[in-house]
Amino acid sequence: MSNPKGIGLDIGTMNLVSARNNGTAIATKRVRDAFLDLPGTAKRVLKLSGASYIEREDDLLIIGDDALELANVFGREARRPISCGLVSPSETESLEVLAHMIKTVLGKPKCKDEHCFYSVPAAPIDNPDRDVVYHKRVFERIVTECGYTATSSNEAMAIVFSEGAKDGFSGLAFSFGSGMTNIALAYQAIEAMTFSIERGGDWIDKGAGSALGRTSARMCAVKEGGVDLMDPKTREEEALVFYYRELVDYALDLAGAEFTRRGLEKTVTRPVPIIVSGGTSTAPGFLDLFNSVLDKRRKRFPLQVTEVRAAKEPFDSVARGLLVQASQEYEG
Numbered sequence: 001m002s003n004p005k006g007i008g009l010d011i012g013t014m015n016l017v018s019a020r021n022n023g024t025a026i027a028t029k030r031v032r033d034a035f036l037d038l039p040g041t042a043k044r045v046l047k048l049s050g051a052s053y054i055e056r057e058d059d060l061l062i063i064g065d066d067a068l069e070l071a072n073v074f075g076r077e078a079r080r081p082i083s084c085g086l087v088s089p090s091e092t093e094s095l096e097v098l099a100h101m102i103k104t105v106l107g108k109p110k111c112k113d114e115h116c117f118y119s120v121p122a123a124p125i126d127n128p129d130r131d132v133v134y135h136k137r138v139f140e141r142i143v144t145e146c147g148y149t150a151t152s153s154n155e156a157m158a159i160v161f162s163e164g165a166k167d168g169f170s171g172l173a174f175s176f177g178s179g180m181t182n183i184a185l186a187y188q189a190i191e192a193m194t195f196s197i198e199r200g201g202d203w204i205d206k207g208a209g210s211a212l213g214r215t216s217a218r219m220c221a222v223k224e225g226g227v228d229l230m231d232p233k234t235r236e237e238e239a240l241v242f243y244y245r246e247l248v249d250y251a252l253d254l255a256g257a258e259f260t261r262r263g264l265e266k267t268v269t270r271p272v273p274i275i276v277s278g279g280t281s282t283a284p285g286f287l288d289l290f291n292s293v294l295d296k297r298r299k300r301f302p303l304q305v306t307e308v309r310a311a312k313e314p315f316d317s318v319a320r321g322l323l324v325q326a327s328q329e330y331e332g
Contacts, residue, residue: 005110005330007148009118010104010320011139012153013082013179014279018105019319021327028316029105032177034078035097036067054100061097072217084198085121085180086135086147099142109147115329116148117322119155121180125195125254151326154194156184158321159277159292163311170272175318176280178202181251185259185303187268197254199247201280207246208239229285242297245285248293260302271304277311277318286310293328 004021017030038053054061062070067093071078079102081087081094088094106116120136129170138149143150159173169189169205177181178201205216205223212219212235218294222236232238259265276290287310311317 002162004327005114006323006326006328007106007109007114007116008158008319008324008326009106009116009143010158010316010318010322011082011102011119012179012318013080013178013200015298015315016101016105017316017319018107019316019323021323026320026323028313028319029107030315031105032064032068033082033101034064034067034080035093036062036069036071036076036078037093038062038070041159043298062095063097063101068217070221072221075215075217077215077217081250082179084202085124085177085182085200086130086132087138095138095142098139102142103141103146103250106143106146106148106325109308112145113149115151115326116143116146117151117153117158117326118143119158119318119322120152121155121182121185122194122196124180124198125258126197126199130198153322153325154182154184154191155318156182156196157186157191157196158318158322158325159275159311160186160189161183161324162313162317162321163277164273167273167306170270171254171275172272172305173275173277174255174281176200176247176276176278181247181280183251183255183258184257185272186266187272192259192264192267193262195254195258197251199250200278204240204243204247204280207243208236210296212236227283229283229289231285233314241289241325244286244289245293247280248290252294252297256301256303257320265302268303271306273306274308275311276308277314279315281310282314296324307320314326 003038008019010017052063067078081097139152156173162169180195180196205219209219227237
């Protein structure tokens with residue numbers, strides 16, 4: 001196809017990522033899912049710095065990576081339009097900011113009503129009172145207003161579509177995001193189990209920061225500075241490792257329990273790989289840490305596992321999997 005159509009949009013707590021086939025390769029585009037309010041008098045300085053912002057009547061909203069950098073400099077917490085994986089109910093400007101960001105990463109459609117598959121998390125199993133209906137419909141509206149035909153798709157299932165071709169699209173996928181960890185089990189391309197947990201990178205930052213009297217922004221900066229999870233060097237790094245390990249332990253516990261509760265051992269009769277992805281999984285040593293936690297429970301883990309591997313493109317795998325689904329809308 002000389003001009004392939006379809007686009008994938010990963011809507012995460014930390015990043016918005018789009019993926020599109022430009023004819024020769026898959027091109028991705030990312031914007032950091034954060035903003036910071038500054039007085040209107042800062043406009044001149046921001047123009048010189050090249051920072052991305054939304055200008056309003058009384059103030060400015062700094063968008064993306066610039067917002068996180070400035071928040072760390074001034075000891076403030078960047079504001080997040082998405083909290084714990086879903087649209088934040090406490091941020092009154094969240095929809096305005098999200099619409100601006102999505103328009104930026106999607107660009108214009110290649111044709112009228114081009115198909116866009118966008119990610120939605122599964123309902124959190126550890127907070128049954130939260131649902132994803134409002135979140136799903138809000139983004140359906142925003143994507144549609146950008147000129148696309150919007151279709152929602154499960155975040156962790158998208159990882160299987162992106163990374164599981166050699167396994168016949170079978171696998172247990174963990175999408176370790178900032179606000180949530182999404183988990184999906186696919187067997188021969190059929191969804192067998194999906195759910196999410198309300199723990200992710202933000203939970204790690206908040207927990208480690210609270211334990212040491214630091215801000216979440218500070219712990220995030222330490223984490224993104226390159227912590228080796230198997231060899232922490234400082235007290236801050238050690239605290240982060242404790243929370244990483246607890247997150248993996250918690251995710252595996254619930255994955256095993258849910259597999260058993262649904263009686264899936266009767267359906268999933270062959271061993272499958274575990275695929276880990278998401279920004280939180282990119283810390284050095286994460287795969288070793290994951291395996292060390294799994295090894296302690298492997299004998300009692302109800303699902304047989306062939307291997308544990310990382311997604312080839314952990315920041316982009318969800319968007320790429322969504323692109324696979326969107327592209328199929330144009331195949332005969």
